[in-house]
Amino acid sequence: MPAKILIQKGKKQYFDDLARDVTIVKEKSYYIGDISKDFSTSGGTIKKSELKKSGIIKSLQGKEFRIFDASFIDNYRRIKRLPQIIPLKDIGFILAKTGVGKDSVVVEGGTGSGALAIMLARCCKKVYSYEVEKEHLDIAAENMKALGIKNIVLKNKSMYEGIDEKAVDVVCLDLPEPWKALNPVSRCLKLGGFIVSYSPTIVQSADFVNALSPREDFIHLKTVEVIEREWEIDKRKVRPTSKSIIHSGFISMGRKI
Numbered sequence: 001m002p003a004k005i006l007i008q009k010g011k012k013q014y015f016d017d018l019a020r021d022v023t024i025v026k027e028k029s030y031y032i033g034d035i036s037k038d039f040s041t042s043g044g045t046i047k048k049s050e051l052k053k054s055g056i057i058k059s060l061q062g063k064e065f066r067i068f069d070a071s072f073i074d075n076y077r078r079i080k081r082l083p084q085i086i087p088l089k090d091i092g093f094i095l096a097k098t099g100v101g102k103d104s105v106v107v108e109g110g111t112g113s114g115a116l117a118i119m120l121a122r123c124c125k126k127v128y129s130y131e132v133e134k135e136h137l138d139i140a141a142e143n144m145k146a147l148g149i150k151n152i153v154l155k156n157k158s159m160y161e162g163i164d165e166k167a168v169d170v171v172c173l174d175l176p177e178p179w180k181a182l183n184p185v186s187r188c189l190k191l192g193g194f195i196v197s198y199s200p201t202i203v204q205s206a207d208f209v210n211a212l213s214p215r216e217d218f219i220h221l222k223t224v225e226v227i228e229r230e231w232e233i234d235k236r237k238v239r240p241t242s243k244s245i246i247h248s249g250f251i252s253m254g255r256k257i
């Protein structure tokens, strides 16, 4: 049975004496993984028979909710995480800038929780993903299964020691010492193929680029930090949200020449 997304739409009302809108129902969103039993919300219990529907439903207390099937991205957001995953803003940049598509073959590692591997697999023909920790591979395999991803080959092997594949289109590295993988990556990338390295600190990125740039077999294209700034829009109150911009990592891109 597919998971469901249940939403209670927020409601505001203008109060003359306060001269402002006041939230009378707070907007809430729920992910329901198991629809075979009743579900409790702050707006009351939703009977399991209602959870099978799509559209507008009501709780036993008469409160209105919207319900629909969870999409891939709703399910993806709930994957199990052991090591830190690459956030979507950075994954989007990697997918767009390497131009990977349905014919692309990609090597990536460390697999970690499989977040990047799964997103690559959604776009690409095949993904080979390397990981040294068996426990991390198990989590990634579980996440792949939950999302129905079948075109990832998991490998319990260090990327520093060698990459088995040849003439691949893109290699993505999310490793503590990515510069140690440069020789194996050079041997496995096709000419013109992209190397992408993701690091949480700029010191790692600098060490990576300083090892890559002088080589005859690579050029450094760019190193970027992708900044996502969210805005709050409520009538004419339009401003950046008070949430701070969270740092995730730096992306360095190069090309095999």
Ligand SMILES: C[S@@+](CC[C@H](N)C(=O)[O-])C[C@H]1O[C@@H](n2cnc3c(N)ncnc32)[C@H](O)[C@@H]1O
Pocket (backbone or CB within 6 Å): 083, 084, 085, 086, 109, 110, 111, 112, 113, 114, 115, 116, 117, 130, 131, 132, 133, 136, 157, 158, 159, 160, 174, 175, 176
């Ligand atoms: C930050 S996590 C990767 C997260 C992953 N990109 C994701 O989005 O879920 C880094 C992973 O690299 C693995 N690792 C460390 N050294 C490695 C190596 N030499 N070869 C392959 N994997 C390695 C670690 O065990 C860890 O799981």
